Each structure stands twice: as C-alpha cells, then as structure tokens.
Amino acid sequence: xxxxxxxxxxxxxxxxxxxxxxxxxxxxxxxxxxxxxxxxxxxxxxxxxxxxxxxxxxxxxxxxxxxxxxxxxxxxxxxxxxxxxxxxxxxxxxxxxxxxxxxxxxxxxxxxxxxxxxxxxxxxxxxxxxxxxxxxxxxxxxxxxxxxxxxxxxxxxxxxxxxxxxx
Amino acid sequence: xxxxxxxxxxxxxxxxxxxxxxxxxxxxxxxxxxxxxxxxxxxxxxxxxxxxxxxxxxxxxxxxxxxxxxxxxxxxxxxxxxxxxxxxxxxxxxxxxxxxxxxxxxxxxxxxxxxxxxxxxxxxxxxxxxxxxxxxxxxxxxxxxxxxxxxxxx
Numbered sequence: 001x002x003x004x005x006x007x008x009x010x011x012x013x014x015x016x017x018x019x020x021x022x023x024x025x026x027x028x029x030x031x032x033x034x035x036x037x038x039x040x041x042x043x044x045x046x047x048x049x050x051x052x053x054x055x056x057x058x059x060x061x062x063x064x065x066x067x068x069x070x071x072x073x074x075x076x077x078x079x080x081x082x083x084x085x086x087x088x089x090x091x092x093x094x095x096x097x098x099x100x101x102x103x104x105x106x107x108x109x110x111x112x113x114x115x116x117x118x119x120x121x122x123x124x125x126x127x128x129x130x131x132x133x134x135x136x137x138x139x140x141x142x143x144x145x146x147x148x149x150x151x152x153x154x155x156x157x158x159x160x161x162x163x164x165x166x167x
Numbered sequence: 168x169x170x171x172x173x174x175x176x177x178x179x180x181x182x183x184x185x186x187x188x189x190x191x192x193x194x195x196x197x198x199x200x201x202x203x204x205x206x207x208x209x210x211x212x213x214x215x216x217x218x219x220x221x222x223x224x225x226x227x228x229x230x231x232x233x234x235x236x237x238x239x240x241x242x243x244x245x246x247x248x249x250x251x252x253x254x255x256x257x258x259x260x261x262x263x264x265x266x267x268x269x270x271x272x273x274x275x276x277x278x279x280x281x282x283x284x285x286x287x288x289x290x291x292x293x294x295x296x297x298x299x300x301x302x303x304x305x306x307x308x309x310x311x312x313x314x315x316x317x318x319x320x321x
Contacts, residue, residue, distance in 0.1 A: 038204070065217060
C-alpha cells in the first residue's frame with residue numbers, strides 16, 4: 001500500500017512544488033509544532049481530568065477544549081501530508097515514521113472507544129465523584145500514545161534509514 | 168567562555184555520543200508540548216474561550232507546566248553546551264531565549280493574579296489580565312517560531 005502511495009506522490013506537481021520552495025519546510029515545521037502544542041495541551045487538560053486529577057474542573061467543561069484538540073490535529077494532518085509530499089521515498093522507508101502512523105491510528109481508535117462508550121456517561125459525573133477505571137485507562141492510553149507519537153516524529157531524522165537533511 | 172563550555176565533559180558527551188542529541192531533543196519536544204500546551208490553554212481561557220472551565224484550575228495545571236519547564240531547561244542547557252559558540256551567535260536562538268524569559272515572567276504575573284482570584288473567590292477576569300494572557304500567547308507562539316528557525320538561520 002505504502003509503495004503505491006509513494007509512486008502516486010513522487011514526481012507529482014505538489015511534490016515538485018514543495019521540493020523547489022525552500023521556505024516550505026521551516027514554515028510548515030513551525031505550524032506542526034504549534035499544532036502539537038494545541039493538540040497535546042488540550043488533551044492534557046481533558047485526559048488528566050478524565051483520569052481523576054484536577055477535581056476543581058467540571059469534567060464536562062473540559063470537553064469544550066475538544067475543538068482546540070481537533071484544530072491542532074487538523075493543522076498537523078495537513079502539514080504532515082505536505083511533509084510526506086515533499087520527501088515521500090525517505091518518509092515511507094523510515095521505521096520511526098511508520099511506527100508514528102500506526103500509533104496515530106491507535107490513538108484515533110482509543111478516542112473512538114472513549115466517544116462511544118464513555119462520553120455518554122461523562123455528564124453524570126460530578127466534580128467530587130471518583131473517575132471510573134475505564135476512564136482512567138482510556139485517558140492514560142491517550143496521553144501515552146500521543147507522547148510516543150511526538151517521540152517517533154522527533155526521531156525520524158535520527159533513527160530508521162532517513163536520508164534527508166536532519167535538524 | 169563559550170569555548171570553555173564546549174570543552175566540558177557534558178558538552179563532549181552531548182556532541183560525541185550517538186544517542187545524546189536525539190535523546191535530549193526527545194525530552195525537549197515532550198517538555199515543549201507540556202509547557203506551551205498548558206500555557207496556551209490557560210491563555211485561551213483567560214482571553215475568553217471555554218468560559219465553563221474554571222480558570223483557577225490552571226494554578227495546579229501550572230505546576231505540571233513548571234515541571235515540563237524544568238526538564239526543558241535542563242535538556243536545553245545540555246543541547247546548548249555542545250555548540251555553545253554557534254548558538255550564542257545565532258539570532259533566532261537569542262530571540263527564542265528572550266521569548267521564553269518573557270513567557271515565564273508573564274506566567275508569574277498570571278498565576279499571581281489567579282491566586283488572588285482564588286483567595287477572593289471571584290471568577291471575573293479583568294481587562295488587564297486578558298491583555299497579559301494575550302501577550303503570553305503571542306510570546307509562546309514567538310518562542311516556537313524562533314526555536315524552529317534556530318536550525319535554519321545562522
């Protein structure tokens with residue numbers, strides 16, 4: 001599957017544009033870092049409350065941060081796709097990149113589990129009630145997966161056959 | 168002085184070990200996400216987003232951000248030692264440090280004001296606090312921009 005994506009992307013007009021425009025990488029990296037701060041910052045508040053910390057916060061109120069998390073994810077999805085378009089062969093063959101994509105898929109599944117099974121119950125919680133075990137598990141899995149996603153992303157230039165210019 | 172720093176055992180380890188640099192960068196990215204992530208949520212709350220969220224809760228979340236900052240100060244200093252001379256002459260790096268100092272100072276101001284509202288029991292956010300929060304948001308955005316440009320600007 002990855003090979004067919006690479007052959008589709010490699011040499012495309014978008015690929016050639018990104019390769020030619022020197023300013024693309026720093027600008028999109030800045031956006032990618034900004035996006036990860038929004039994504040992870042929002043999740044820290046939501047997930048740590050879900051796990052039972054920061055009881056001052058109304059669990060339902062933390063969910064008003066979900067649009068921020070989704071905005072951060074969207075920024076990083078778009079900039080991430082453009083990074084891939086800029087250097088498809090090296091990304092596709094990089095082990096850290098591949099692991100990162102799998103971890104993002106698991107994080108998405110984890111979010112769906114939460115949304116389907118736990119979210120309908122969240123409004124029943126009060127600020128004082130103990131968080132259910134399932135909520136704690138989902139919350140810590142979420143934070144662990146996203147931390148691992150960041151680590152894999154940061155290590156792409158250093159580990160796993162990356163041939164591009166690392167910095 | 169920077170030449171001396173580059174000669175210290177820590178600097179030697181960071182620049183010569185195959186694992187030190189990527190390891191420190193890994194610590195630094197998670198720390199960044201914790202510090203900037205929490206401070207940005209706090210600032211967005213204070214400028215008027217997510218009104219149902221109790222702003223005073225950012226005092227305890229702030230302690231987590233300070234922990235992240237500690238990890239980034241240590242990992243950042245270690246990364247700095249390996250190329251002290253180069254970093255010290257890098258404009259983007261100097262701007263980044265200035266933004267971080269400003270961001271932490273603004274965090275001090277904001278958290279002091281949150282402590283006051285905790286004591287008074289008031290949920291009102293004054294206009295000046297909103298302004299400080301907006302400055303803080305811009306400061307951390309600036310720190311990210313400058314920090315990323317360190318790798319591109321000499």
